[in-house]
Amino acid sequence: MQTVGFGQHDHSACMGGGMKAAEDACTAQGLRLTKGRRRVLEILLQEHRAMGAYDILGLLSDEGFASQPPVVYRALDFLVANGFAHKIQKLNAYIACAHPGDSHTPVFLICRSCKTVAETAASLKSTLGEVADKIGFKIETTIVEAEGMCPTCRAAESPA
Amino acid sequence: MQTVGFGQHDHSACMGGGMKAAEDACTAQGLRLTKGRRRVLEILLQEHRAMGAYDILGLLSDEGFASQPPVVYRALDFLVANGFAHKIQKLNAYIACAHPGDSHTPVFLICRSCKTVAETAASLKSTLGEVADKIGFKIETTIVEAEGMCPTCRAAESPA
DNA sequence: GATGACTTGATATAGTATAACATTTCCAAT
DNA sequence: ATTGGAAATGTTATACTATATCAAGTCATC
Structure with a gap:
């Protein structure tokens, strides 16, 4: 198990690794890591923290990108959909994936x-509490939400 | 273990139980279950689904309550803070607590x-997958977020 | 009936996200 | 090399979610 986020780590490696993982995945799956998408991922990897969409948008427009919300939301949607970034629901913020390449439940x-x-x-299946203890994080509240299909809707979708 | 939400259940009991649990808890802790707070909880129990703040606000204003957002957000804050309702982050919506009285991690x-x-x-500590399997819910994505204090901030807060 | 804590009223604004449609880019098939 | 279609981007507008702020009212207690 790895934990990224508290304490020291080799940040340049983590940046390079994140970009490379995304590039490889895009090549493998025929996805297009376009200029804007790439730049948003770079920003998220660089800052290494959860950022609001409008924070990112501010940086983008400073760099000459268009300054409308769809610019950043489209890039974020792409990155999140493909596992290169995650949305932190609690913060309405986005963060680069720290385990690119792995399929995982963050x-x-x-x-x-x-x-x-x-x-x-x-x-x-492991206990969240144990993970937290190990790194000295004191949990105060937790959010656990699973999205999927309920029995009723599944039955309606695929009639026997 | 109980699961409320899919399938049949005694809804009038679940409403009455929810109100009674809130009333008892307020009495015990000296909290004020005022008219607006009570009405919002009733609505959430009645509808028995996650509702947006503005959905609730619409019902309230139909009933003669003021129609400004703070009316409903204040009531929701109270209900959530005291465990009578929960916020579903994924939906930006609120739902009555299905296990009132228990202290629990929903x-x-x-x-x-x-x-x-x-x-x-x-x-x-139990596996979410097992719970879902048991009731026939097919999980597609999960959100797990824990909020608390990181080691660095804990150290800064209480210097040795 | 004065005090102070809590609650509500009311206005304004901040923050987050998407709809809709026009235009451009890219790639593949001819 | 052209063209046709899918994907991506540009652009405008708007929808949705939530909080700040300050004034006024309510309630229990002294």
Whole structure:
């Protein structure tokens, strides 16, 4: 298990790795890592924290990109849909994936004081509490939400 | 373990129980379950689904309450803070607590088709997958976010 | 009936996200 | 090399979610 977000780490490696993972995945799947999408991912990797869409948009427009919300939301949608970034629901913010390439269920530890977000690779089968203990994070509240299909809708969708 | 939200249940009991639990808790803790707060909880219990703040506000203003957002957000803040309702981050919506009185970490199963939300009493130590399997819910994505204090901020707060 | 804590009223504004449609770019098939 | 279609982007407008602020009212207690 890895935990990224608190403490020291090799940030240039984590940036390069994030970009490379995204490039490779796009090549492999025929996805287009266009200029804007690439730049948003770079920003998220560089800042290494959860950022609001409008924070990112501000940086983009400083750099000559268009300054309308769809510019950033489209890039974020692409990055999130393909696992290169995640949305932190609690913060309405976005963060680069810390485990690119792995298919995983992200688990986030969010500090309410400094807003740092750590992404752990804890599975739902391990105990979140143990993960937190190990790195000295004190959990105060948790959000667990699973989205999918309820029995009724599944039955309606595929009639026997 | 109980799961409320999919399938049949005694809804009048679940409403009455929800109100009584809130009343008792308020009495016990010296909290004021005022007219507006009570009405919002009734609406949430009655509708028995996740509702947007502005949906609730619409009902309130139809009934003669003031129609400004703070009216409903204040009531929701109170209900959520005291465990009588929960916020579903994924939907930006609110739902009455299905296990009033218990102190618990709520776990929500959200149907992407019909938007029904089930609150289970699954603990983080049990496997979410098992809970879902048992009731025939097919999980597609999960959100796990824990908020608290990171090691750095804890150290800064209480210097040795 | 004065005090102070809590609650509500009311106005304004901040923050987050998407709809809709026109235009351009890219790639593949001819 | 052209062209046709899919994907991406530009652009305008708007919808949705939530909070700040300050004034006024309510309630329990002293």
